[in-house]
Amino acid sequence: MSGADGLFERVPFTDEIAVLRDLYPRSVWPGHKNLGQTAKFWLQRHDMFRELGEMMTTGAGAFLENQDDPRAFMGWLAPRLNLFLRELHSHHHVEDVHYFPIFRAADERLGRGFDILDADHHTIDALIHDIAGTAMTLQTAIQTRGEVRRAADAFAQQLGHTTTGLIRHLDDEEDIVVPLILDRTEVKLGV
Ligand SMILES: [Fe+2]
Ligand SMILES: [Fe+2]
Structure with a gap:
């Protein structure tokens, strides 16, 4: 997906896309009785991706500064x-x-949001490939004492770019999925 809905172009989902967000803002999620095991596990996975992305971006930045021990x-x-x-x-x-x-299927008003999230997955999967490629180049540069700084810089940029997009995706996805679960319950949705 490109244009205003693209992962790196858009602003947070509008109320027309995240139609249930107003009814169930983030502040009510943690203590809500309908936040079941599936939603909790799913949110934990998202937090793990955020933490790993930020940890590696910080680590790559620190390595670029000192290049102590490749x-x-x-x-x-x-x-x-x-x-x-x-x-x-x-x-x-x-x-x-x-x-x-x-x-x-549970709420057809969410169709546009899921179209955008689905397109995000394609965008992010391509970025996953790119990160793996820059990491391989870095590993080769370290093993062969090649251009480590240049390779580390390319890797750090790719990782930072991907993490920025990924966090946009995770935030938007949660804004339409969690309110739906709280509204319907996991049992009725069958998840
Ligand atoms: Fe997703
Ligand atoms: Fe997700």
Whole structure:
């Protein structure tokens, strides 16, 4: 999706897209009786993606500043990045094939929002590929004592860009999914 709805162009969802957000603002989510196990687990996954993205972006920035021990940095980064990319890919897949169709069917007014979120998944999946590519280039540069600084810079930029878009996506997705769950309950939605 491009234009005003694109992941890097848009502002937070308007009330016409997030139609239930006004009724169930974020402040009521944590203590709401309809916030069930599925929603809690799903929100925890989102928080894990936010934390990992920010942790790695900060770590890559610090490495760029001092470039102390490239192998140690790669040893720190690799398991976190692998977890982040792998889990993000499978998270999107489960949303695409399982959750989004159920939520779309529950309230047709949310269709536009899910169209945008679905397009985000394609955008982010392409970025996942790009991050993996820049990480491989960095690893090769470290192993061969090549242009480590240039490779680390490209990786950090790609990661920062992706994390910015991902946080926009997570925030918007929560703004339409959580109010729907609170409104209908997980049992009635079948999730
Ligand atoms: Fe998503
Ligand atoms: Fe999600």
